[in-house]
Amino acid sequence: MASKIFRDPLYNYIAIDLSRDRWLVELLNSPEIQRLRRIHQLGVSEFTYPGASHTRLAHTLGVLHLMQRTHERVEQIADDESVRICRGRLLAAALLHDVGHGPFSHLFEPCLGIDHEEWSVRIVRGEQTRVNQVLRGVDPTLPETVAQLIEKDNHDLPEWQRYLLSSQLDADRMDYLRRDSLFTGSGYGHFDWYRLINTLEFHDAGGQRDIVWPEKAKFAIEEYVFARYYMYQNVYLHKTTRCFEKLVEAMWNRARRLRDDGHEVNLVPAIDAFWSASEPTVEQYLAIEEFTVLQQIQQWMEHDDEPLKDLARRFLSRDRFAMIEAPPLGNDLTDGYAEWEEALRQVVRDGGFENTEAYCLKDQLKGKYNQPYFPEKESDEQSAKNAIRIKVSGETQPIEISQLLPRLVPITTESRDQYRYYVPADIREKAQNLRDQFAGRAGVSP
Amino acid sequence: MDKYRVAKLIQWAKTLRTRKRLQKVVYLLNAADCPFDAEFNLHHYGPYSHELAQLTDEMVRADLLVEQAEPNPMGGQTYSYQLSERAADQVKSVEDNPHRSEDLKRFEEFSSLADRLLKESVSRLEYAATVAYFKRQDRSWDEARECAAKFKRLPSDGVDMRDAERLAREVMETNG
Numbered sequence: 249m250a251s252k253i254f255r256d257p258l259y260n261y262i263a264i265d266l267s268r269d270r271w272l273v274e275l276l277n278s279p280e281i282q283r284l285r286r287i288h289q290l291g292v293s294e295f296t297y298p299g300a301s302h303t304r305l306a307h308t309l310g311v312l313h314l315m316q317r318t319h320e321r322v323e324q325i326a327d328d329e330s331v332r333i334c335r336g337r338l339l340a341a342a343l344l345h346d347v348g349h350g351p352f353s354h355l356f357e358p359c360l361g362i363d364h365e366e367w368s369v370r371i372v373r374g375e376q377t378r379v380n381q382v383l384r385g386v387d388p389t390l391p392e393t394v395a396q397l398i399e400k401d402n403h404d405l406p407e408w409q410r411y412l413l414s415s416q417l418d419a420d421r422m423d424y425l426r427r428d429s430l431f432t433g434s435g436y437g438h439f440d441w442y443r444l445i446n447t448l449e450f451h452d453a454g455g456q457r458d459i460v461w462p463e464k465a466k467f468a469i470e471e472y473v474f475a476r477y478y479m480y481q482n483v484y485l486h487k488t489t490r491c492f493e494k495l496v497e498a499m500w501n502r503a504r505r506l507r508d509d510g511h512e513v514n515l516v517p518a519i520d521a522f523w524s525a526s527e528p529t530v531e532q533y534l535a536i537e538e539f540t541v542l543q544q545i546q547q548w549m550e551h552d553d554e555p556l557k558d559l560a561r562r563f564l565s566r567d568r569f570a571m572i573e574a575p576p577l578g579n580d581l582t583d584g585y586a587e588w589e590e591a592l593r594q595v596v597r598d599g600g601f602e603n604t605e606a607y608c609l610k611d612q613l614k615g616k617y618n619q620p621y622f623p624e625k626e627s628d629e630q631s632a633k634n635a636i637r638i639k640v641s642g643e644t645q646p647i648e649i650s651q652l653l654p655r656l657v658p659i660t661t662e663s664r665d666q667y668r669y670y671v672p673a674d675i676r677e678k679a680q681n682l683r684d685q686f687a688g689r690a691g692v693s694p
Numbered sequence: 695m696d697k698y699r700v701a702k703l704i705q706w707a708k709t710l711r712t713r714k715r716l717q718k719v720v721y722l723l724n725a726a727d728c729p730f731d732a733e734f735n736l737h738h739y740g741p742y743s744h745e746l747a748q749l750t751d752e753m754v755r756a757d758l759l760v761e762q763a764e765p766n767p768m769g770g771q772t773y774s775y776q777l778s779e780r781a782a783d784q785v786k787s788v789e790d791n792p793h794r795s796e797d798l799k800r801f802e803e804f805s806s807l808a809d810r811l812l813k814e815s816v817s818r819l820e821y822a823a824t825v826a827y828f829k830r831q832d833r834s835w836d837e838a839r840e841c842a843a844k845f846k847r848l849p850s851d852g853v854d855m856r857d858a859e860r861l862a863r864e865v866m867e868t869n870g
Contacts, residue, residue: 400735401735401736401831403736403841403845407738453738454846454847455847456738456847458738579756579757579758580756580758580784581696581697581698581701581758581781581784581785581788582696582697582698582784582788619744622744622747622748624713624742624747625713625751625771625773626712626713626714626770626771626772626773627766627768627769627770627771628712628713628714628739628766628768628770628772628816629713629714629717629737629739629742630738630770631737631738631739633735633737633738633742634737634742634744634747643769644768644769645768645769645770647769647770651771661751
């Protein structure tokens with residue numbers, strides 16, 4: 249039996265059986281998926297971790313590998329028609345779930361005003377794309393069922409199929425945590441993925457299948473929850489990485505504002521076409537590559553507008569801002585952040601940086617990509633989407649993992665919104681003093 | 695989403711029983727165009743906001759809400775919430791402020807709808823919120839009910855779904 253083999257640092261070999269799944273190789277060879285070779289998996293994390301230069305394509309192949317193994321497990325526990333029929337769409341969705349990512353992954357979503365999941369769905373459904381043609385060649389309904397699996401608010405397919413790709417413990421997260429750990433060199437993302445996949449079970453939740461684990465998987469899940477926590481604390485939310493993410497966002501907002509006000513911002517053709525279109529096409533979107541945005545940023549280094557020019561220079565020369573943690577003001581119904589933020593902006597202006605949109609950057613650490621595991625605690629509201637649960641003998645309902653292992657509680661309930669601010673390093677001391685004054689007023693020692 | 699609105703809803707309820715009720719009532723108020731500003735996704739048991747769940751727990755830790763857990767017959771825990779004295783004082787000072795935002799004044803106009811929803815059974819709220827969720831995806835009422843029925847594995851012409859559509863319609867046609 250011939251297979252297409254890929255060498256991979258996490259799984260050693262990733263194989264596609266050519267007699268059964270040759271179409272997956274055709275899908276992989278589509279220009280839309282090959283474009284993922286030119287997208288950094290972790291955006292600008294390599295500004296912090298120099299080894300983190302791995303790509304979305306490597307991650308995509310990893311998710312395919314885990315989905316192959318997951319489907320084999322599902323066939324073991326429920327070998328029925330609904331399981332057999334979903335194999336193709338699950339493997340295709342594993343390869344295509346990130347196909348709509350833009351330059352530097354999540355980083356350019358606010359800059360370009362895009363959502364990668366929406367573009368993934370458009371690429372899959374778009375009849376002109378090679379991806380769509382390959383899927384149609386396998387089965388005319390395949391583009392639609394793959395899109396249904398990826399699309400955020402689509403519930404046309406059984407939820408358990410979506411959970412395998414997107415839930416609290418899924419093929420996507422299992423690959424990225426381990427891959428990002430390996431390439432950053434941070435060493436936090438270790439857990440027994442093989443056991444997690446090979447012990448998952450179905451649970452009947454009112455006639456619908458849900459995903460749970462047996463008690464023997466609890467320590468593998470514990471490792472996974474800790475891995476996820478450490479990776480968020482140390483890699484995904486690292487202050488230097490977040491600083492450059494906010495800096496890029498401020499730079500592009502500045503360019504957008506100048507352009508809206510009628511100023512020439514010297515856009516490169518692909519970005520000009522995308523911003524000028526009332527409804528950009530898939531082709532226009534896919535034309536925006538990392539080298540496109542880097543060329544754009546390089547051009548802005550010569551721009552007349554000082555903030556735009558300076559932010560472009562800072563990005564390309566890794567000249568970072570200083571991070572100031574928000575003072576602890578959030579214990580009342582109405583918080584005092586407005587007063588603190590105005591005072592901080594005044595410090596920035598007094599320091600000679602008049603444009604506070606460019607030089608006083610607020611980072612609110614919340615949102616779907618910035619969360620470690622935070623489960624729903626009421627059993628009536630739990631599913632694989634918001635809780636990882638264990639089937640315990642003698643209990644009718646599965647139990648959420650942190651209720652079974654209370655030592656996980658401290659890291660699964662840390663949910664307070666975190667605010668950080670980034671200001672030019674020249675005024676770090678004054679900004680820090682201001683922060684300490686506000687902390688003192690709130691009765692908390694700085 | 696802000697803490698004041700969650701606090702006010704819990705004050706209207708006096709004791710708000712179950713997190714599921716909190717989720718579905720906030721979703722239905724949102725569907726009625728009440729300025730609650732929370733992002734919801736459809737979960738196994740209807741629309742669910744991760745943000746609202748987090749904010750509730752944050753308010754408990756900040757001593758703004760008092761949480762009580764009780765075992766439920768299915769073997770899990772059910773939670774109920776009351777406003778703390780500290781939070782009640784702060785609600786009063788927000789309301790005594792003549793310069794409070796128009797948005798907050800508008801929010802208070804939803805008290806009678808909130809009061810009505812808070813008295814509904816949790817299952818009725820869940821079904822109505824699920825119908826409202828599909829309706830808000832630009833579907834007709836019949837389509838929304840059918841999608842909700844398919845999602846909940848219930849007959850679309852059965853009593854539960856017809857009743858859920860009735861409540862969802864009533865909510866979405868109410869504006870304060």
